[in-house]
Amino acid sequence: MKVCVVGTGYVGLTTGICLAYLGHEVTCVDLNQEKVDLLRGGRSPIYEPFLDELMHEAAHNLTFTTDYAEGVPGAEVVFVAVQTPSLPDGQPDLRYLRMAAESIGRTIDGEFTVVVNKSTVPIGSGNWVESILRESFEQFHSRRAAGEFAVASNPEFLREGSAIHDTLYPDRIVIGSDNPRSLDVLNRLYRAVLNQSFTAPTFLPRPEEVGAVPLVSTDLASAELIKYAANAFLALKISYINEIGKLANKVGADINQVARGTGLDARIGSRFLQPGVGWGGSCFGKDTAALIATAAEYSYDMPIVSAARVVNQRQREEAVNKLLDELRILKGRKIGLLGLAFKPNTDDLRDSPAIDIARLMIARGARVKLHDPIAAERFRVEEPELAASLCESVDEVFDDSDAVVLVTEWPQYLELDWGKYVGLMRTPIILDGRNVLDPQRLSRLGYTYLTIAGRPVGL
Ligand code: UDX
Ligand code: UDX
Secondary structure: OEEEEEOOOHHHHHHHHHHHHOOOEEEEEOOOHHHHHHHHOOOOOOOOOOHHHHHHHOHHHEEEEOOHHHHOOOOOEEEEOOOOOEOOOOOEOOHHHHHHHHHHHHHOOOOEEEEEEOOOOOOOHHHHHHHHHHHHHHHHOOOOOOOEEEEEEOOOOOOOOOHHHHHHOOOOEEEEOOOHHHHHHHHHHOHHHHOOOOOOOOOOOOOOOOOOOOEEEEOHHHHHHHHHHHHHHHHHHHHHHHHHHHHHHHHOOOHHHHHHHHHOOOOOOOOOOOOOOOOOOOOHHHHHHHHHHHHHHOOOOOHHHHHHHHHHHHHHHHHHHHHHHHHOOOOOOEEEEEOOOOOOOOOOOOOOHHHHHHHHHHHOOOEEEEEOOOOHHHHHHHOHHHHHHEOOOHHHHHOOOOEEEEOOOOHHHHOOOHHHHHHHOOOOEEEEOOOOOOHHHHHHOOOEEEEOOOOOOOO
């Protein structure tokens, strides 16, 4: 099928490349010329495992352009995956979505085109996008011009760092539209994923347990709400374990054991019960804020979702408070932070706990020393006022520091030769912000091991 994807961010690019790999003819449109130039040269502007490899394999089905007129005309499906950042009141900023819808309306001319919202949009935006499309279409075409279209919602559930895996082997596919014909088109588009009939890439074999993928086919508003409901649930699951972790601290329990013993209940599930400095990224913060803002429009409040946000912010502050308790004075201290990306295997820094923690430390008068194996380059560009604190090496982070905080659990950090660094530090204090290090081992090596969630060291 002929497909167009507007916006080559984490979501759009992954979607476009995966669909091309599955055999569709895909044109990716992005207004950013620099990104398009990179992509044309076979290089991805973002760090995402296997994306380059898959792009290479699917190159014969992929075109990159800045021109909507090269991608939209004749496409059976047009995905919109432009950014929808939060405004100060929690509502998403829809200006990019409006621009994209106007440009699509101007260029659409297929016999029947489904315009699919991949961007996370407030509930009800499908209808809003449809009205912009219609207005723009009628402005630029004669009323009798060919070009029938409908809007659908197809929320994505991919996690950065495992985006390709999540797209090719999803838990479910959700498609929502009030137009039955668009549901048929999307069903056809995803057939190979739904019945898992495609040949798996050699570097990402199909996991044994993956069988036919369930399809949830629904109306527009339900699909839009599913996206929010799922993300908010995951966010509050993490905040819940973090809240229990604080209590574990007080009563002297080991939160890792508590999480395991709780998560093995199939009704609860063990995933997303990893305690620590909490969630960041482009979705959880934005989507929980938007959910609350949407509910407020109906004079409805959502105390559970609101509490999840409060607990998450508290986790970041807790990182600073823990060090304050231990060091007594933060002014003039040197604090190393390992990891800047909001999670491992991505270079995404949006709403990263590390940035908040660094700022809180600086506000207390500490000097920070920052490191990330992949995201440092992006950090230099996006956080120029903190860039001077970047270190070239892990050695530099530890050297003469009063404490080091593990903020992002990159595998490289888990495998560090911790024995080598203990002597480099002024005071060998480690704050394990992700509850992933071995407290006994670090204590044996001479570190003072601190954790945000309950995990007694004297085990
Ligand atoms: C995605 C979704 O779109 C967002 O709604 C969801 O909540 C998080 O994931 P992401 O893919 O991470 O966002 O966005 P981003 O990396 O910012 O990429 C968006 C791209 O769209 C950029 O490359 C930008 O240049 C491009 N763009 C934006 C256009 O091509 N046209 C526009 O009019 C606006
Ligand atoms: C999330 C959703 O998982 C995905 O379905 C949606 O489409 C986009 O938002 P993403 O933000 O890429 O994906 O990453 P995710 O793996 O969900 O992690 C989000 C944050 O939660 C990270 O900062 C991570 O460190 C943190 N996290 C995750 C925890 O603190 N504990 C956990 O147990 C799991």
